Amino acid sequence: MSILYYTLNNSVFSNFAFYSTASVVKMMGLSALTTLKRMSKDVFANPEDLSLAKNKSAVVVLNDPDVERVRRNHLNDIENIVPFVLVGLIYVGTNPDRDTALWHFRIFFISRVLHTLTYQFALPQPSRFIACLAGYLTTLSMATRVLLTVRP
């Protein structure tokens, strides 16, 4: 009998569905935060965007530290959350133990929430480094299981 891994009847998949979607939504929150920062500070990267500025003499600004902080945070999310979802989706297909998988998903999601908080509040290092590392190692752990399971 073939087992169906990619249905919500499989609790590994439904747990993955929850935490991966929550992680992506958190990442998408930084798009909104970038827009809010740009609007509140009149910091725009394109000449045609200046019509949105409150100050009608605003000019293009590409190096505002507050906007750039959000953008670096966003790019770091892309560099980490996208690999988590891609690898995690395949990891679900290796039929991992339910609880082991759930803790991978939980630790990853929590690490990314903490990473965002440490980044946006500029908390002292190595707090942000450790938050990022925890999620990174979680993804590598899932990738290791995939590579050992399916090696040609």
Add this chain to the structure above:
Amino acid sequence: MSILYYTLNNSVFSNFAFYSTASVVKMMGLSALTTLKRMSKDVFANPEDLSLAKNKSAVVVLNDPDVERVRRNHLNDIENIVPFVLVGLIYVGTNPDRDTALWHFRIFFISRVLHTLTYQFALPQPSRFIACLAGYLTTLSMATRVLLTVRP
């Protein structure tokens, strides 16, 4: 009986397959456009790339406005199209209504085509903002269904 969501016999999946692949191909088009802009203007980011320049006295340039416009557009695609595909893939597994799902996929794809056109032709705002927002809300709508369906 288990239902197979991830086969092309499921029209929700085959519609998703079409529009998500079309969105990714559109995103990849901006890689090609970046290369074309760099070649046509001799704007290169690495010293070893200068051997490709028509003008043999070209130097490294990191702030050409035309190339940077394409690159910002490309990054915005990554920030929006990748979440759409990741969330959409899981959304297919929640067995959504066929037509509701199809309109999510269509609206998203159209929003990204319009976003690219407004960006590359520098059309007056808020045209680009609205195009981006439409796609963003479409992905959030799918994410909401996933999170409500699978919440632990």
Add this chain to the structure above:
Amino acid sequence: MSILYYTLNNSVFSNFAFYSTASVVKMMGLSALTTLKRMSKDVFANPEDLSLAKNKSAVVVLNDPDVERVRRNHLNDIENIVPFVLVGLIYVGTNPDRDTALWHFRIFFISRVLHTLTYQFALPQPSRFIACLAGYLTTLSMATRVLLTVRP
């Protein structure tokens, strides 16, 4: 009878699982390389990161050529490897010929390893361009099959 494409019993999926995970892990390697370069050169983008610097008078630096080279390489990976995994996952569902699919996955992975080597060792062009193009065309080839198979 429905065929299950997304199980490791399907060798197209298990081959995809191996090469896509290997590609993502290679991409994640550039996160580690960025951190190593930042630490070795005391090049940090945030004021709070300066507490990690060996030189206690280090200041924020956003344009170090060595760090920026790794970051451009990383972004190029995101622009190419993420589309490969997203399109490849759907391509598996189109039931491609086993060997045709395997060669797509192999060529893509090799192209990205070569791309990284040519980038980090700054090898003469067009070596990096050709490495990148090979992977790009591989993804487009898979996308073409998907779009022709599922067109509405």
